[in-house]
Amino acid sequence: MEWKKCYLDVVLVPLGFLTCVGxxxxxxxxxxxxxxxxxxxxxxxGRRLWVSAMMKxxxxxxxxxxxxLRNTIMGxxxxxxxxxxxxxxxxxxxxxxxxxxxxxxxxxxxxHGEFMLxxxxxxxxxIFLFSFICxxxxxxxxNQVNFLVNCPQENTCxxxxxxxxxLLEKGFVLxxxxxxxxxxxxxxxxxxxxxVLVFLCSVTMVPVLYNLDVVFTSAHGKVDEIKNNDFGSV
Numbered sequence: 001m002e003w004k005k006c007y008l009d010v011v012l013v014p015l016g017f018l019t020c021v022g023x024x025x026x027x028x029x030x031x032x033x034x035x036x037x038x039x040x041x042x043x044x045x046g047r048r049l050w051v052s053a054m055m056k057x058x059x060x061x062x063x064x065x066x067x068x069l070r071n072t073i074m075g076x077x078x079x080x081x082x083x084x085x086x087x088x089x090x091x092x093x094x095x096x097x098x099x100x101x102x103x104x105x106x107x108x109x110x111x112h113g114e115f116m117l118x119x120x121x122x123x124x125x126x127i128f129l130f131s132f133i134c135x136x137x138x139x140x141x142x143n144q145v146n147f148l149v150n151c152p153q154e155n156t157c158x159x160x161x162x163x164x165x166x167l168l169e170k171g172f173v174l175x176x177x178x179x180x181x182x183x184x185x186x187x188x189x190x191x192x193x194x195x196v197l198v199f200l201c202s203v204t205m206v207p208v209l210y211n212l213d214v215v216f217t218s219a220h221g222k223v224d225e226i227k228n229n230d231f232g233s234v
Contacts, residue, residue: 016202134178141171
């Protein structure tokens with residue numbers, strides 16, 4: 001009887017999780033092989049050019065560099081604060097005896113036992129905790145860039161644009177990992193109400209993330225742009 005209750009949880013939740021993992025494995029391969037066809041690779045290339053331009057003309061653009069990095073730190077700080085607050089809330093729910101921990105057995109599918117309920121909340125807690133760690137490390141690297149990007153470029157200077165770009169990329173990679181962990185927690189939040197919603201939400205997130213991660217180029221649009229430029233020059 002207990003296996004029958006857990007059947008949907010054992011099948012649908014790992015299936016939805018593997019769907020998200022499979023998509024991100026494909027995305028990682030795409031970024032490694034064809035970076036300019038993804039938003040992540042295109043933005044990484046632009047950030048390297050940005051660091052080089054900021055450090056090359058540091059006297060005129062130092063304020064712009066600091067303000068841009070400050071906005072990045074503020075965004076990561078907001079997400080880190082949100083993650084740790086959710087961790088505190090989940091920890092309070094796990095250690096409490098409130099009725100919120102007791103789902104409506106007639107309204108949802110899947111297992112309703114104490115072990116399965118604890119597994120749901122502990123999984124969410126761990127994901128938000130790892131997300132917080134990624135955001136915190138991202139803030140650390142971007143803070144380092146905030147100082148190094150204003151270093152004067154001398155012949156004997158060890159702080160080169162390439163070194164600063166590598167630090168900035170580490171910060172943004174950690175920020176991206178934190179974002180993806182935060183997104184992965186959204187389907188698991190629905191696990192409280194049953195495994196069916198987890199699977200449906202995971203499958204729905206894949207095409208949404210695909211449209212946000214891939215750069216779509218239209219050959220027809222490029223031809224039209226060239227024609228418009230030619231007509232404008234005439």
